[in-house]
Amino acid sequence: MNSLAEKRKTYQDQLAAKAKKTVIVVGLGTCGIAAGGEKIWSAIKGEINNKKLDIEMVYSGCVGMCYKEPIIEVHKPGMPRVIYGDVNPENALQILQDHAVNGKVVNDLAVAQDPKEGAAKLPDVPVLNELPFYKKQVKTAIAKCGVINPDSIEEYIAFGGYEALEKVLTGMSQVEVIDEVKKSGLRGRGGGGFSTGLKWEFANKAQGDKKYVVCNADEGDPGAFMDRSVLEGDPHAVLEGMAICGYSIGADEGYIYCRAEYPLAIKRLETAIARGEEAGLLGKNILGTGFNFKLKIKAGAGAFVCGEETALINSIEGKRGMPRVRPPFPAQSGLWAKPTNNNNVETYANIPNIIRQGSSWFASMGTEKSKGSKVFALTGKVNRTGLAEVPVGITIREIIFEIAGGIQDNKKFKAVQIGGPSGGCIPEEHLDTPVDYDSLIALGAMMGSGGLVVMDETTCMVDVARFFLNFTKNESCGKCTPCREGTKRMLEILETICAGKGKPEDITTLERLSTVIKSTALCGLGQTAPNPVLATLKYFRSEYEDHIFNKKCPAGVCNALLEYKIDAEKCKGCGSCKKVCPVEAISGEKKQPHEIDTSKCIKCGSCIEKCKLDAIIRG
Amino acid sequence: MADVTLSIDGQKVTVPAGMTVLEAAEKIGAFIPTLCHDPELSKPGACRICVVEIDGMRNLPASCVTAATEGMVVHTASPAVVEARKTIIELLLASHVEDCMTCQKFGNCKLADYAYYYGVKKSSFVGEQHAAPVDDSSAVIVRDTNKCVLCGKCVRVCDEIQGRHVLDFMHRGFNTIVGPAFNDGMGESVCVGCGSCVAVCPVGALTEKNMQGKGRSWEVTKVKTTCPYCGCGCNFDLNVKNGKVIGVTSNPTSEVNGRHLCVKGRFGYDFIHSSDRLTKPLIKKDGDFVEVSWDEALSYVVSRFKEIKAKDGSDAMAVLTSARCTNEENYLMNKVARVAFETNNIDHCARL
Numbered sequence: 001m002n003s004l005a006e007k008r009k010t011y012q013d014q015l016a017a018k019a020k021k022t023v024i025v026v027g028l029g030t031c032g033i034a035a036g037g038e039k040i041w042s043a044i045k046g047e048i049n050n051k052k053l054d055i056e057m058v059y060s061g062c063v064g065m066c067y068k069e070p071i072i073e074v075h076k077p078g079m080p081r082v083i084y085g086d087v088n089p090e091n092a093l094q095i096l097q098d099h100a101v102n103g104k105v106v107n108d109l110a111v112a113q114d115p116k117e118g119a120a121k122l123p124d125v126p127v128l129n130e131l132p133f134y135k136k137q138v139k140t141a142i143a144k145c146g147v148i149n150p151d152s153i154e155e156y157i158a159f160g161g162y163e164a165l166e167k168v169l170t171g172m173s174q175v176e177v178i179d180e181v182k183k184s185g186l187r188g189r190g191g192g193g194f195s196t197g198l199k200w201e202f203a204n205k206a207q208g209d210k211k212y213v214v215c216n217a218d219e220g221d222p223g224a225f226m227d228r229s230v231l232e233g234d235p236h237a238v239l240e241g242m243a244i245c246g247y248s249i250g251a252d253e254g255y256i257y258c259r260a261e262y263p264l265a266i267k268r269l270e271t272a273i274a275r276g277e278e279a280g281l282l283g284k285n286i287l288g289t290g291f292n293f294k295l296k297i298k299a300g301a302g303a304f305v306c307g308e309e310t311a312l313i314n315s316i317e318g319k320r321g322m323p324r325v326r327p328p329f330p331a332q333s334g335l336w337a338k339p340t341n342n343n344n345v346e347t348y349a350n351i352p353n354i355i356r357q358g359s360s361w362f363a364s365m366g367t368e369k370s371k372g373s374k375v376f377a378l379t380g381k382v383n384r385t386g387l388a389e390v391p392v393g394i395t396i397r398e399i400i401f402e403i404a405g406g407i408q409d410n411k412k413f414k415a416v417q418i419g420g421p422s423g424g425c426i427p428e429e430h431l432d433t434p435v436d437y438d439s440l441i442a443l444g445a446m447m448g449s450g451g452l453v454v455m456d457e458t459t460c461m462v463d464v465a466r467f468f469l470n471f472t473k474n475e476s477c478g479k480c481t482p483c484r485e486g487t488k489r490m491l492e493i494l495e496t497i498c499a500g501k502g503k504p505e506d507i508t509t510l511e512r513l514s515t516v517i518k519s520t521a522l523c524g525l526g527q528t529a530p531n532p533v534l535a536t537l538k539y540f541r542s543e544y545e546d547h548i549f550n551k552k553c554p555a556g557v558c559n560a561l562l563e564y565k566i567d568a569e570k571c572k573g574c575g576s577c578k579k580v581c582p583v584e585a586i587s588g589e590k591k592q593p594h595e596i597d598t599s600k601c602i603k604c605g606s607c608i609e610k611c612k613l614d615a616i617i618r619g
Numbered sequence: 620m621a622d623v624t625l626s627i628d629g630q631k632v633t634v635p636a637g638m639t640v641l642e643a644a645e646k647i648g649a650f651i652p653t654l655c656h657d658p659e660l661s662k663p664g665a666c667r668i669c670v671v672e673i674d675g676m677r678n679l680p681a682s683c684v685t686a687a688t689e690g691m692v693v694h695t696a697s698p699a700v701v702e703a704r705k706t707i708i709e710l711l712l713a714s715h716v717e718d719c720m721t722c723q724k725f726g727n728c729k730l731a732d733y734a735y736y737y738g739v740k741k742s743s744f745v746g747e748q749h750a751a752p753v754d755d756s757s758a759v760i761v762r763d764t765n766k767c768v769l770c771g772k773c774v775r776v777c778d779e780i781q782g783r784h785v786l787d788f789m790h791r792g793f794n795t796i797v798g799p800a801f802n803d804g805m806g807e808s809v810c811v812g813c814g815s816c817v818a819v820c821p822v823g824a825l826t827e828k829n830m831q832g833k834g835r836s837w838e839v840t841k842v843k844t845t846c847p848y849c850g851c852g853c854n855f856d857l858n859v860k861n862g863k864v865i866g867v868t869s870n871p872t873s874e875v876n877g878r879h880l881c882v883k884g885r886f887g888y889d890f891i892h893s894s895d896r897l898t899k900p901l902i903k904k905d906g907d908f909v910e911v912s913w914d915e916a917l918s919y920v921v922s923r924f925k926e927i928k929a930k931d932g933s934d935a936m937a938v939l940t941s942a943r944c945t946n947e948e949n950y951l952m953n954k955v956a957r958v959a960f961e962t963n964n965i966d967h968c969a970r971l
Contacts, residue, residue, distance in 0.1 A: 478795030484769070
């Protein structure tokens with residue numbers, strides 16, 4: 001068998017040969033597919049076949065610019081790589097013809113160029129790394145996402161893949177690996193932020209004839225899709241990270257717990273595991289060193305609580321997904337009661353880089369206590385949604401206003417929810433806070449897995465708290481009393497407030513329940529469930545008071561608290577609102593100002609949409 | 620194992636390492652309420668009512684699953700602890716059907732006891748309540764999920780002690796209930812009616828069907844006795860009201876069986892006051908059974924045995940004894956057969 005280095009050389013040569021051909025890359029992560037990527041693939045493929053063009057087609061995972069999906073790239077020899085966005089099957093053919101065939105860039109659709117040696121820079125296309133979206137990013141954990149073909153182990157190897165595994169298996173002791181991870185300062189990227197090296201050390205020191213490595217790919221936060229993108233875009237990085245962990249703790253078996261809602265990720269993982277075993281990089285006697293590492297995938301049924309490590313372990317064992325009491329911690333007694341190390345996708349994906357490039361390289365990024373980079377999923381009311389990897393310690397403002405391009409439609413920023421339903425919202429005055437584990441917790445939010453949901457001025461914060469409590473209430477497993485019963489009652493109180501029936505004592509009751517649930521719930525889900533309420537109460541208390549005491553929803557969201565009125569000065573009596581009103585609540589003579597009978601009005605908003613004179617006021 | 624010394628409410632206590640804070644507190648008589656804890660079962664740490672405050676710990680840990688460690692400083696009744704317990708009781712009451720007046724468990728209910736102890740008169744939370752139909756499909760057990768506090772003791776006792784695993788949790792969060800697979804009725808399930816679940820239920824969610832409406836807990840005198848059914852010698856309490864047995868409940872001090880009983884022992888006592896029960900001997904005279912005195916009956920039996928033995932020999936007779944007899948009674952029957960009848964034809968029904 002050829003050595004890994006020889007294989008790499010061969011694959012790099014193959015890639016170099018490919019670079020002499022014209023290649024079209026179609027982004028086929030879940031985001032690309034959802035935006036229509038597969039149709040574009042078929043359209044281009046059909047045309048290439050029809051015209052018998054000498055153009056190769058490949059697919060990749062998500063490159064991060066979800067806001068520009070569907071995305072394709074054209075690699076033409078002698079020209080920079082060009083990334084096109086907002087592609088559809090029609091303009092895809094134009095790109096094929098003009099650029100791939102004739103070498104003329106379609107400037108209107110070109111998002112960026114990635115210059116390369118020996119190719120003249122294009123005058124009218126921005127450079128990828130200079131795009132505001134990319135400028136402040138560092139690409140390490142997701143560097144290969146969207147760049148390599150996720151189903152090709154050859155490409156992964158050509159980009160340095162499995163070099164780290166080879167390095168630890170052939171030249172490092174278990175303790176040396178753990179020390180390296182410890183020195184890097186890597187902390188768990190799933191939310192808790194526990195030192196990864198320390199965790200490995202616990203599992204390494206635990207006594208046991210059998211140990212397991214578990215990867216938490218149960219990404220359940222609403223608005224989070226970092227792990228999915230990594231699994232779809234660079235699955236081998238996760239497998240390599242897990243194998244390195246397996247070596248360092250003495251485990252020969254690993255499980256990836258991936259939610260069944262991620263079918264593409266599961267498919268790519270299955271392929272990656274099969275290719276890895278064929279190549280002797282996973283499975284038995286890896287690289288001839290005698291180290292065995294068998295990987296299995298367990299598809300989860302989508303319960304949020306199964307992101308909690310002990311509930312996840314129960315679920316792998318075929319039991320009801322309910323958390324176990326800790327201690328014993330999984331490092332002592334985890335899967336099948338054996339010592340188990342559990343990290344999330346992004347944590348494992350960082351490992352090969354740390355081993356290859358050294359702990360000091362990783363530790364050079366970030367802040368004193370939070371090292372490295374972190375991937376965030378940018379969603380909500382921002383101009384550029386997508387995936388961004390930034391050095392830890394960058395400010396929230398830089399992420400939202402520079403990378404994500406600020407708020408849509410020139411609206412005002414109101415808050416950003418960090419850490420999903422377990423986190424909290426952060427208001428304008430704290431936008432300059434550095435994003436690291438400890439600063440965010442100090443603000444009442446948390447790093448979480450990295451979902452950033454940005455809200456603008458049209459968002460009602462009581463309604464946001466209600467939304468998240470509805471989520472946690474539905475996702476509570478029902479095991480412990482405070483979470484099961486408490487989240488239900490908190491939600492009911494929030495619903496009452498949103499319905500305009502809030503009572504003066506409601507805020508105190510919410511605070512009392514929050515305190516008790518946080519301090520007594522069994523697992524992390526319950527202990528953090530009140531955070532969205534506490535954070536909104538901390539920063540937006542007046543909105544609660546407006547709902548309860550003044551029966552007003554300042555953001556104009558809570559229907560029960562809205563009243564529709566017609567501004568008599570603006571109304572010209574055209575009658576279009578009267579016509580569209582489904583309950584005949586609007587009356588008035590032609591060319592005379594109309595009126596709304598609030599007792600009949602069902603606040604559907606149809607009249608507002610219809611009125612061209614902005615004469616209808618909602619408030 | 621080494622001992623550890625910790626402080627509980629200012630009192631020093633030394634316990635073996637590995638003991639929980641709850642057990643250590645019990646040792647010095649500090650009161651900690653529990654719902655899901657049971658010394659014979661695994662420890663889920665689920666109900667959270669046993670939380671305590673421990674110096675240096677971030678939250679309020681559940682004492683039933685927290686190991687006592689050297690130098691630990693525990694507060695079992697600090698303001699935060701009391702507030703948490705009261706809130707948990709309130710939360711349980713908020714979804715608990717208000718049926719204390721006619722509840723079979725009245726007077727013997729842990730939830731009521733703790734509400735009383737902490738002065739929780741009613742829940743301050745108003746909202747959805749459970750309103751599932753009461754499951755009385757079983758011949759022996761009534762299951763009312765509206766009263767369930769989801770402590771899971773029934774699930775664990777059925778699984779871990781009885782090995783039946785008839786009950787388990789289903790649905791999630793607020794909608795969680797305990798029941799047999801697919802929420803079938805207990806009567807349609809594979810439940811054998813041992814009633815262990817009833818014995819561990821701290822509230823009125825699982826109760827003895829045959830005791831419904833027969834008596835309040837304080838009206839009952841408990842009389843410990845040995846089960847008459849088989850030779851195991853299980854002990855239990857006859858629940859006696861006004862001279863009548865209205866039910867059987869476990870007596871945890873029973874040496875042989877602890878709280879465990881089988882369906883016959885726990886529920887098969889209705890023969891005691893049955894009108895069909897023979898209370899006087901009968902002799903068939905002229906084709907009809909006629910009540911006679913014990914003396915007449917015994918003399919009649921003796922004379923008939925003698926006649927048979929004289930006429931047809933000893934081996935014309937056989938004796939079959941019962942597992943419901945004691946060893947001593949069976950020994951005596953052995954004597955009757957071999958010495959008085961002079962036959963070896965004696966056998967016993969207790970074969971499985």
